[in-house]
Amino acid sequence: MNNLISQIRISLVATIVLAVILCGVYPALIWEIAQALFPDKANGSLVIQNGKIIGSQLIAQNFTDAKYFHPRPSSAGDTGYDATSSGGSNLGPTSKKLIDLVRERVDTYRAENNLPQTILVPADAVTSSASGLDPHISVQNALLQAKRVAKARGIAENVVLSKIQANTHGRDLGILGEPRVNVLRLNLSLDAS
């Protein structure tokens, strides 16, 4: 019984002392250092235009107009792209709902971008991402949307293609991950020109 009480007492003290260090001092220290060294990143890589915050470079927002590049489909929240409710569709490979959704997206993508049946649709354009907030699309996906965007803006396709190139991020350190295009940055750079 004495042993029981003494072990519970040690456990209580250990929990409190550890909570102070690991849950107070440690996160506060990281916060101080992060805010000093990388204030922009530590605060969410937010994009500010005319004094207003219009989004984050890292968080996908939806674009539906023809003059904008469209992000990947999203299953986050009821409306999609809900950044308080991240997540994927979690539909399995033999789900009727998933296959129906992909079929609908393929048709829409072909119609919007005026693609013949012979051209395959990039997989990232018709599948929802894991987070529902994937800020990137594949280079191939961007290239296939370029003609539509150029037409809607009344500018030469070459201009759009050069913007894609300027906003393409290669593999990290030349080998890690996949090449990708940041949709928000690309669209903002088009609006700016």
Next chain:
Amino acid sequence: MMNYFGWIQLALFVGLLLALTKPMGVYLNRVLDVDGKTFLDPIMRPVERLFYFLLGIDPRKEQDWKQYSFSLIAFSLVGALFTYAILRLQHLLPLNPQGFGPVGDHLSFNTAVSFVTNTNWQSYGGESTMSYFSQMVGLALHNFTSAAAGIAVAAALVRGVSKNSSQTIGNFWTDLTRIILYLLLPICVVYSIFLVSQGMIQNFKPYETVQVVNPYTAQVIKKDVDGQEIKDERGNPEAEERKVETQTIVQGPMASQVAIKTLGTNGGGFTNANASHPYENPTPLSNFLQMLSILLIPSGLTYYLGRMVKNQRHGWAVWSAMAIILFVGLLVCWWAESTGNPHFRALGVDASSGNLEGKEARFGIFNSALFATTTTGTSCGAVNSMHDSFTPLGGLIPMLNIQLGEVIFGGVGAGLYGMLVFVVLAVFLAGLMIGKTPEYIGKKIEAYDVKASVMFIMVPVLSILGFTAWAAISPWGLAGLNNSGPHGFSEILYAYSSAAGNNGSAFAGLSTNSYWYDITLGIVMLLGRFFMIVPVLALAGNLAKKKLVPQSGGSFPVTGPIFTMLLIGTVLIVGALTFFPALSLGPIVEHYIMTHSSTLF
């Protein structure tokens, strides 16, 4: 398909893991020795002394296995109640800028158990449920302590093997203190700053509401108060239009929590999307480091084992067994995900990029497959892609990794002690085959040791299969499903495997925030942690008592390829034979349905 960039990344990953194993092992050896010297002594020694003073313990007074277990269980119990209280009182506590209410009772039970057991199963979405205080104090505390407890138990078992005629196996409080102060905390400080440099957030602001560039109208499926879709008379879901002009973006002290989430193989995400969230894993480089940090300590522990038993080749033989199972599994998963879904191909989707449903563009197929195998081979459970949307065989690998007992590097500590139990069994089986008294590094393996080992193996098997069967025939079990057909069964099987293996990843479509799921998964997590730790510590205590007998030429060698193969064989035979029937009803039959028919569910 499986392109050469993938192979280069794989080579880099294996190379770095191999290179870090020895330094980590040497360092662990110093941390786990009360008199060990480290370069952090000038800073940490005073803190360590203060700790012992406050706790009122003598760090050099060792405990026998019963006292050691008792301390661990008392500490876990107090920790669970501490977290339960914080979650229930969340609305009264500080750092709650979103004004979240108290967490419900069964969800709080499930979550407190989940973090105490190093599982980090999440029946909730972090960003829509937990205040910054709950995340930072209620949850992240256990990310450190449960990881430290796991490493402590592994160290106790290794001491049991290496000590000669000893009644004791170390002091739990000393181990806990030293692991946190010298190992986990220092690495996390450096690591979390690196994560911020990649774009991870670390702040205490309320969520940011932004004006989106291109407002639009979304079609939203109407739902009733229970969250069920409202159907029209034809059975189609009813939709309504909703205008979207703003987006609310999550903020919070994320980096400090994510660092220990992977390093301590905890896996509980700050956000619902876990390591697939662009804040929680911003770049392929952050992703690479997260995967490496998951394996770092479990891998180093094999070297620690070799050093402690003065047989470094044994440490490497165990490492090789783990690495072989991990990377063979990875190849299968990578191949399956690269091959993709034939139904997508039939619709004119470019097959060359593989199955991208539930995956992020920056990671692609290879990094999603490597993360999935790494996080399930270890008991981490963080995810950078949605396993529920993997192809059947691609999803089979993560599930099987968990079912093999979380010994493919495994959780910090848990992986090594789990694998050592399999070593004891392998040595026992080999002894039976060659007709010699089984012996493990100078210790005779006797009935008591084999009983403890078998108990260790039976606990997860019975809890996974038993509870899966129960849920699969119960209305509460089926009510949570997001998919039907074999995939729905896989969702349930994965959930209980994950809980018993203290993994925490999920086929996340399954809605488990209901009374029965929260309670049963909570029970399985407790069984999978404490009903396995106690037999391990009993084994440690019993081995410690034995005399070390000098090894003769007739002992079965625990080094070299034959031993490695025997160990892999033991793990696979136990795991595969046990779970093959259940897996046949889930991923295996789904694979044939997908490839050989047009049936959809």
